Amino acid sequence: MVKRLSDMPEVEAQHLRRIECPTYDATPLLPGKPLAGRRVAIVSTAGLHRRGDRPFQPGDGSYRIIAAETPANELVMSHISVNFDRTGFQQDLNVAFPIDRLRELVADGEVGSMAAVHYSFMGAFPPTAAEPHALHLAGLLKADKVDAALLVPV
Amino acid sequence: MGALGHFLERQGIPTTGISLVREHTETIRPPRALWVTFELGRPLGIPDAAPFQRRVVKAALDLLQRTDGPLIADYPEHVEEEADFTGWACPINLAPRPSDTLAAEIDRLAVWYDRAVATLGRTTVGVSGLDMPAAGRLIVQAMEGALPPAQSLKEAIDDLRAYYLESASAFPDPGSSKTRKAWFWDETILASTLLALQPRLAVSAEPQHRILANLTLIPATERYRLARS
Numbered sequence: 421m422v423k424r425l426s427d428m429p430e431v432e433a434q435h436l437r438r439i440e441c442p443t444y445d446a447t448p449l450l451p452g453k454p455l456a457g458r459r460v461a462i463v464s465t466a467g468l469h470r471r472g473d474r475p476f477q478p479g480d481g482s483y484r485i486i487a488a489e490t491p492a493n494e495l496v497m498s499h500i501s502v503n504f505d506r507t508g509f510q511q512d513l514n515v516a517f518p519i520d521r522l523r524e525l526v527a528d529g530e531v532g533s534m535a536a537v538h539y540s541f542m543g544a545f546p547p548t549a550a551e552p553h554a555l556h557l558a559g560l561l562k563a564d565k566v567d568a569a570l571l572v573p574v
Numbered sequence: 575m576g577a578l579g580h581f582l583e584r585q586g587i588p589t590t591g592i593s594l595v596r597e598h599t600e601t602i603r604p605p606r607a608l609w610v611t612f613e614l615g616r617p618l619g620i621p622d623a624a625p626f627q628r629r630v631v632k633a634a635l636d637l638l639q640r641t642d643g644p645l646i647a648d649y650p651e652h653v654e655e656e657a658d659f660t661g662w663a664c665p666i667n668l669a670p671r672p673s674d675t676l677a678a679e680i681d682r683l684a685v686w687y688d689r690a691v692a693t694l695g696r697t698t699v700g701v702s703g704l705d706m707p708a709a710g711r712l713i714v715q716a717m718e719g720a721l722p723p724a725q726s727l728k729e730a731i732d733d734l735r736a737y738y739l740e741s742a743s744a745f746p747d748p749g750s751s752k753t754r755k756a757w758f759w760d761e762t763i764l765a766s767t768l769l770a771l772q773p774r775l776a777v778s779a780e781p782q783h784r785i786l787a788n789l790t791l792i793p794a795t796e797r798y799r800l801a802r803s
């Protein structure tokens with residue numbers, strides 16, 4: 421079980437410590453409807469996309485679109501990092517991209533609805549490279565009437 | 575990841591997220607984060623465990639109601655490490671032989687790959703657009719001195735790694751994901767070829783080759799382990 425960096429094997433912790441994290445002066449926090457009335461989109465940073473889409477490249481801050489009905493067999497991962505497990509994803513898409521779990525929560529009435537389109541970035545982006553794409557994405561989410569984004573790292 | 579929370583929430587989209595590295599999230603301070611203690615690469619914890627995964631998703635989504643952030647909630651469930659089958663040996667003899675080749679190894683795995691695809695109902699191979707023999711040839715070509723563009727090489731290697739590890743999951747005794755990864759790095763011709771290729775890429779005049787060599791070819795944990803052994 422992984423806890424804090426100090427509990428990890430030093431070589432892994434060292435790698436993670438070297439990753440530069442951006443800082444922000446203020447954090448915005450929006451109020452919203454109860455979950456049962458919200459429309460949720462998944463925004464992954466696992467470098468996922470459909471087979472045949474442009475793979476991610478180093479420094480790539482753009483996103484790929486994943487329509488809700490995309491068959492699991494069409495999704496591949498082109499994240500540039502090799503420092504995380506991929507066998508879980510190979511076994512079960514949902515361990516990295518919980519699209520079926522979200523679908524079930526909608527069916528159970530716990531979540532209002534699911535976005536028509538979901539998205540993936542490739543998490544090793546420099547924040548400045550991703551920001552313009554994220555701003556564009558916010559407009560697309562609003563157009564899809566999404567009022568909650570579930571951010572899933574890898 | 576946390577940066578996206580800032581970007582989207584600032585534009586009017588409420589966000590919540592999963593955090594795999596608490597220290598990073600503490601620095602970035604996104605609006606809402608559910609910190610989990612799972613292995614990197616497995617943000618929902620356990621493959622093929624729908625109820626477990628659903629609880630994680632629900633816990634992350636429940637944070638949307640809170641506006642007292644930036645907040646990090648600690649997820650209470652943990653995942654024990656997979657049982658380590660000490661002494662596990664690949665039941666299929668893939669150990670390199672003097673006359674063996676990467677092409678032959680890739681070919682030997684094909685039946686196991688097909689079996690894995692039939693069992694899993696899907697494959698994650700297919701980033702490069704190459705078939706596996708062609709991906710193998712690209713690596714052989716790199717070893718012979720004609721380095722292909724770094725991006726093409728990376729995509730071919732990613733596909734081959736997925737092909738090998740998916741194949742190994744279909745072996746009669748597949749062990750754990752940890753033992754299969756150790757098998758990959760310790761016993762396959764592909765991994766030994768990648769290890770031999772690394773120093774050549776590291777001295778390439780092309781910066782992208784050097785990035786591949788130094789950061790995105792061999793996992794940090796494997797480099798460390800192999801350097802010690």
